Amino acid sequence: xxxxxxxxxxxxxxxxxxxxxxxxxxxxxxxxxxxxxxxxxxxxxxxxxxxxxxxxxxxxxxxxxxxxxxxxxxxxxxxxxxxxxxxxxxxxxxxxxxxxxxxxxxxxxxxxxxxxxxxxxxxxxxxxxxxxxxxxxxxxxxxxxxxxxxxxxxxxxxxxxxxxxxxxxxxxxxxxxxxxxxxxxxxxxxxxxxxxxxxxxxxxxxxxxxxxxxxxxxxxxxxxxxxxxxxxxxxxxxxxxxxxxxxxxxxxxxxxxxxxxxxxxxxxxxxxxxxxxxxxxxxxxxxxxxxxxxxxxxxxxxxxxxxxxxxxxxxxxxxxxxxxxxxxxxxxxxxxxxxxxxxxxxxxxxx
Numbered sequence: 001x002x003x004x005x006x007x008x009x010x011x012x013x014x015x016x017x018x019x020x021x022x023x024x025x026x027x028x029x030x031x032x033x034x035x036x037x038x039x040x041x042x043x044x045x046x047x048x049x050x051x052x053x054x055x056x057x058x059x060x061x062x063x064x065x066x067x068x069x070x071x072x073x074x075x076x077x078x079x080x081x082x083x084x085x086x087x088x089x090x091x092x093x094x095x096x097x098x099x100x101x102x103x104x105x106x107x108x109x110x111x112x113x114x115x116x117x118x119x120x121x122x123x124x125x126x127x128x129x130x131x132x133x134x135x136x137x138x139x140x141x142x143x144x145x146x147x148x149x150x151x152x153x154x155x156x157x158x159x160x161x162x163x164x165x166x167x168x169x170x171x172x173x174x175x176x177x178x179x180x181x182x183x184x185x186x187x188x189x190x191x192x193x194x195x196x197x198x199x200x201x202x203x204x205x206x207x208x209x210x211x212x213x214x215x216x217x218x219x220x221x222x223x224x225x226x227x228x229x230x231x232x233x234x235x236x237x238x239x240x241x242x243x244x245x246x247x248x249x250x251x252x253x254x255x256x257x258x259x260x261x262x263x264x265x266x267x268x269x270x271x272x273x274x275x276x277x278x279x280x281x282x283x284x285x286x287x288x289x290x291x292x293x294x295x296x297x298x299x300x301x302x303x304x305x306x307x308x309x310x311x312x313x314x315x316x317x318x319x320x321x322x323x324x325x326x327x328x329x330x331x332x333x334x335x336x337x338x339x340x341x342x343x344x345x346x347x348x349x350x351x
Contacts (some may be wrong), residue, residue, distance in 0.1 A: 047105035099155030166249040171225025247310035
């Protein structure tokens with residue numbers, strides 16, 4: 001009888017220990033849910049870019065992935081997907097996917113976000129910024145941050161900006177040294193009123209067209225020219241079907257690095273800090289990379305027989321005046337008088 005009593009006591013103690021262990025386990029799980037992603041599990045994220053592997057924006061995304069991996073001791077793994085493969089090369093659709101959680105992270109041009117907030121149009125006002133330094137200063141200013149934070153309305157966490165090189169003009173008709181030289185030239189521009197209105201004011205025949213069609217259109221002489229950052233001109237081999245390159249520096253643009261807000265909110269404070277700091281550090285990396293690439297790209301085009309001319313400050317001022325005359329139109333496109341005035345004040349210009 002004593003043996004049976006002793007066995008019964010052991011069974012009760014065993015059941016009690018198992019129950020306590022189960023409660024302890026449930027408590028740990030509940031605690032991890034309240035504190036963001038579990039630090040013991042590797043966090044895996046995808047980041048999408050619109051351009052090929054060799055493009056600077058995709059190389060910058062790879063640098064970001066590497067930096068985040070190192071800072072997190074391998075606990076955050078970021079995989080880069082170039083060429084818009086995760087969103088079917090539909091930029092506007094990509095923004096919606098990001099906000100809905102279909103994408104983790106996305107790098108897209110700020111000009112595309114103007115479809116959702118017209119204030120983003122201000123970034124690409126022709127000749128708004130005097131140089132790259134002033135442009136980057138704006139991106140990191142309170143005004144730039146105000147724009148960046150506005151994408152939260154789309155379910156997106158704006159992590160930061162990466163500057164793009166200013167845009168330049170190519171054509172197959174003649175050198176462009178003053179606005180009048182564009183008169184009658186059929187110039188491909190993005191389907192955006194900022195581009196259309198500015199170049200129309202120079203006398204160019206503006207032709208909105210998907211960029212994927214540009215090379216063939218230039219080759220067939222359906223159009224005479226186009227405009228883009230140097231990196232795009234070289235990666236698309238536009239120099240093969242163009243004779244003249246003008247270093248006009250006529251418009252600025254930036255990459256907006258965004259993350260799905262809901263996924264960002266689930267991260268630990270440490271993970272958030274690592275990602276945001278890394279995005280900011282890559283801003284300097286891509287600026288340095290693009291500057292070096294521009295020099296070698298221009299030399300390559302010269303070697304291919306392209307005639308390159310850089311506008312003098314006096315020549316560029318003539319284009320600046322064309323842009324100023326269009327300020328009333330640009331103001332309507334920005335659709336926010338207070339923001340338009342504030343950005344002009346920031347760069348030291350007036351309406």
